[in-house]
Amino acid sequence: MRKSLYTNAAHRYAIGIDMGGTNTVFALVDTGGRIIASGSIKTCGGDAETFFDSLAHSIMTMTRSAGVPVASITGCGIGAPCADYRTGMIEAATDLPWPSPIPVGDMLQSRLDIPVTVSNDANAAAVGEMLYGVAKGMRDFILLTLGTGVGSGIVADGRLLTGHRGFAGELGHASVSLGEGRICGCGRKDCVQTYCSAGGVTITARRMLIKHGLPDNESLTAREVGEAADRDEQWAVETMEYTGTVLGRACSDFLTFSDPEAIILFGGVANAFRHLVPSMRRALEENSLSLYRNRVKILLSGLKESDAALLGSAALAFAK
């Protein structure tokens, strides 16, 4: 058995950054996976240069306030959409406000003067989940991040799947065989993301409102749909059922790839876990090859909403 890549810490602290389509969260993490301090800034607004100035400034302010000298920080890990861990570039990110490619690694390293490791945000979350969350001890699982977009981190035989060019695990852009024809931000049709992201859920929800003879709501959010489902409002319950069904069908194909022990749901939409899972489980079993039936766990992330990505990014920095 090989030793984990992710436990060889040379210094006591690392910075973990989770760069999302809306917010960018950062934290100072110690080798035991404890978050010592954290902060957040908006991802949108201004150009990329201004954003990284502001991010670096916020991080330096945080470490100073925590009384941690730069010399004891081993490095910084960034989890970001469509990031190539080999080049430190974000390529073709459809969920970020700046034109791609974006050399995030270089842009932050020049400002912070510590080594920066860049990884897909969902990959970072998967590593966090494996080290500190519900995937502790698992060697084969798929983490799906259901947020502004849908991302994934795939762990096979205890190792993060990275792929030939570092772009393994873009399951949010696998296609769903439903035929509704929803257009994705990537320009293609019927990607998992068009149904299971926050935006996908609100598209479904607004149709459900109309179906139930209720007034449309242009500013509806996925969080509000989840809250309405908690209050047993039928349109919202059916929205989550539909989302779970799409997710289950999509996952039945994912099983044919890596035969995982578990599928772990993470992110804003996953907060409605109890409303998603019954239909997701049903669709997964109905559509799976008999080999895989009644075997795969469906789990909710064991970490606080943004912690998994922060801890995962920090762990990647420790490993570098």
Add this chain to the structure above:
Amino acid sequence: MRKSLYTNAAHRYAIGIDMGGTNTVFALVDTGGRIIASGSIKTCGGDAETFFDSLAHSIMTMTRSAGVPVASITGCGIGAPCADYRTGMIEAATDLPWPSPIPVGDMLQSRLDIPVTVSNDANAAAVGEMLYGVAKGMRDFILLTLGTGVGSGIVADGRLLTGHRGFAGELGHASVSLGEGRICGCGRKDCVQTYCSAGGVTITARRMLIKHGLPDNESLTAREVGEAADRDEQWAVETMEYTGTVLGRACSDFLTFSDPEAIILFGGVANAFRHLVPSMRRALEENSLSLYRNRVKILLSGLKESDAALLGSAALAFAK
């Protein structure tokens, strides 16, 4: 860099077996990947006990004829559909004539008295391709076997993907979003296999015959379709174009999983490679996320039709 799992040979020879839905081929292989002797028997006809009696007898006859003593044979590897490498069982094989599960490992080991390693036939082919074929030196690729069924072997970061229970890489049963509704032997609809296996090709071909005002042919084979395409017969050319299109669409989803360097086609249907590839390439690029476009190689197996699985099975036996 880790040393390959597959080169630690204790003895000079291994037996490699490729168990297909129609024929079972076996070979005596040396540590250099040379096939010293080989043979073949029909997989169908009789029960499983009779089949393994006959297989063991044929193998012993072959090794005796080659003058190789049993003491210099390190073991035997079997590549078979739906095989679980951990238990040595074939589970739920829809392409074999016997009820599942079938304890192939035990059944052959008790007859041959040498260690037997069981693996998915397509996984074995992928290992063969990596050691001796067009995937030499590649660390990330997907091998698709287009034969009686459609199987796959996925190599990620230089290692065969096996999965939590040994059933990774059943991509022949991933679903294709075409909506034709073809029923698969597994009981589900629109599996890749229903379009890209030999049987899938003949279903398409018979429709093309009718479309072109030609007489239907109930006994048509995929090989005959390939030969007709070689003679530029339009119905056959269009059949292969359609098959390539389905394959390209399916592969566009596979890329989101493991970001492979290449997709390698293997097996009977792949003999029509030059007729398949233009439409496959077109569909792959049209349906792929921009991250993956114009990057992935589509290659024909570099090994003689049955050699890859035989060499792969033997290599797994050397590694045991």
